[in-house]
Amino acid sequence: MNELRRDPITARWIIVPLDKKTDLSDFIAEPHPKNKDKCPFCYGSETMTPPEIVAHRRSGGANTPNWTVRVVPNKFPALRIEGDLNREGVGVFDIMNGIGAHEVIVDTPDHFRDIADLTYAETEEVVWAYRARSLDLRRDKRFKYILIFKNYGQSAGASLEHPHSQLIALPIVPKRVHEEMEGAAKYYDYKERCVFCDIVREELEEKDRIIYNDDKFVAFCPYVSRFAYEIWILPKKHASDFANIDRDHVASFAKALRDSLARLKGLLQDPPYNFIIHTSPINGHEREDYHWHVEIMPKLSKVAGFEWGSGFYVNPVLPYIAAKNLSGIGVPDK
Ligand SMILES: [Zn+2]
Numbered sequence: 001m002n003e004l005r006r007d008p009i010t011a012r013w014i015i016v017p018l019d020k021k022t023d024l025s026d027f028i029a030e031p032h033p034k035n036k037d038k039c040p041f042c043y044g045s046e047t048m049t050p051p052e053i054v055a056h057r058r059s060g061g062a063n064t065p066n067w068t069v070r071v072v073p074n075k076f077p078a079l080r081i082e083g084d085l086n087r088e089g090v091g092v093f094d095i096m097n098g099i100g101a102h103e104v105i106v107d108t109p110d111h112f113r114d115i116a117d118l119t120y121a122e123t124e125e126v127v128w129a130y131r132a133r134s135l136d137l138r139r140d141k142r143f144k145y146i147l148i149f150k151n152y153g154q155s156a157g158a159s160l161e162h163p164h165s166q167l168i169a170l171p172i173v174p175k176r177v178h179e180e181m182e183g184a185a186k187y188y189d190y191k192e193r194c195v196f197c198d199i200v201r202e203e204l205e206e207k208d209r210i211i212y213n214d215d216k217f218v219a220f221c222p223y224v225s226r227f228a229y230e231i232w233i234l235p236k237k238h239a240s241d242f243a244n245i246d247r248d249h250v251a252s253f254a255k256a257l258r259d260s261l262a263r264l265k266g267l268l269q270d271p272p273y274n275f276i277i278h279t280s281p282i283n284g285h286e287r288e289d290y291h292w293h294v295e296i297m298p299k300l301s302k303v304a305g306f307e308w309g310s311g312f313y314v315n316p317v318l319p320y321i322a323a324k325n326l327s328g329i330g331v332p333d334k
């Protein structure tokens with residue numbers, strides 16, 4: 001028997017099997033050997049990228065080796081930083097010029113270690129870079145939203161294999177975020193509670209989908225997961241704006257993120273994945289009805305006609321089973 005589950009935030013439906021047993025081996029991809037030849041993000045290749053925006057470095061000057069995290073403009077940006085924002089209508093269509101910022105955060109100098117393999121301290125550095133770039137770019141009044149995301153593995157859209165994250169500052173609030181904000185606002189109007197806080201409370205009560213839990217963050221496989229082994233990470237205390245994260249929360253968030261990715265990597269043998277940080281738009285004050293979060297989406301099966309046509313997602317693995325399998329993986333405590 002299959003079950004339909006409705007997401008209380010976006011009203012999207014998923015279909016999960018209640019009785020089908022899926023074999024882990026169904027999801028395990030062929031090992032993909034890595035090769036650092038001519039990699040523009042390795043030490044010594046600093047001049048192959050546009051000049052760096054910022055880097056954490058113990059010694060030496062800009063665009064030289066010995067950095068730990070390095071942020072550079074994307075060489076092939078989806079949007080460009082120069083120019084004024086112009087909007088116009090062409091018939092029924094709205095267009096605007098491609099203003100935005102597109103940056104690459106090189107997570108580590110080590111070509112062969114993704115966030116899953118970093119230490120907690122190294123992961124914290126990556127999170128600090130996310131935060132610093134968010135705070136800097138939000139001063140630009142043309143931007144309304146900052147999206148931080150990571151594509152890992154070729155089938156998840158990574159064109160370079162060296163571990164890196166990306167940041168795009170946008171002149172509009174993206175549709176996906178709009179949908180979440182609208183759904184969350186409706187829920188708030190009706191219940192006077194944040195829907196994300198309610199989901200966290202529910203997951204903590206039910207316990208069996210949790211894979212990471214400390215006093216500040218929780219990571220779990222959501223009851224309404226769209227994808228097999230999907231993981232969400234949320235701050236336990238209500239907060240809508242990722243960029244307001246403080247020192248203690250950075251440490252705890254880095255752990256939750258690293259552990260979640262390490263479990264995925266350990267269980268599914270280095271699967272491709274995307275993660276996104278969903279936060280409230282810029283210029284917003286702290287919102288009562290929105291709650292920042294990370295969605296980690298392993299790419300284990302293809303999104304096909306039914307999904308595109310209906311907005312339904314068919315998830316072959318019950319979320320509590322995904323959580324049980326992920327929890328069984330040992331991760332280093334540093
Ligand atoms: Zn490299």
Ligand SMILES: [Zn+2]
Binds near residue numbers: 237
């Ligand atoms: Zn909340």
Ligand SMILES: [Zn+2]
Binds near residue numbers: 180278293
């Ligand atoms: Zn979201």
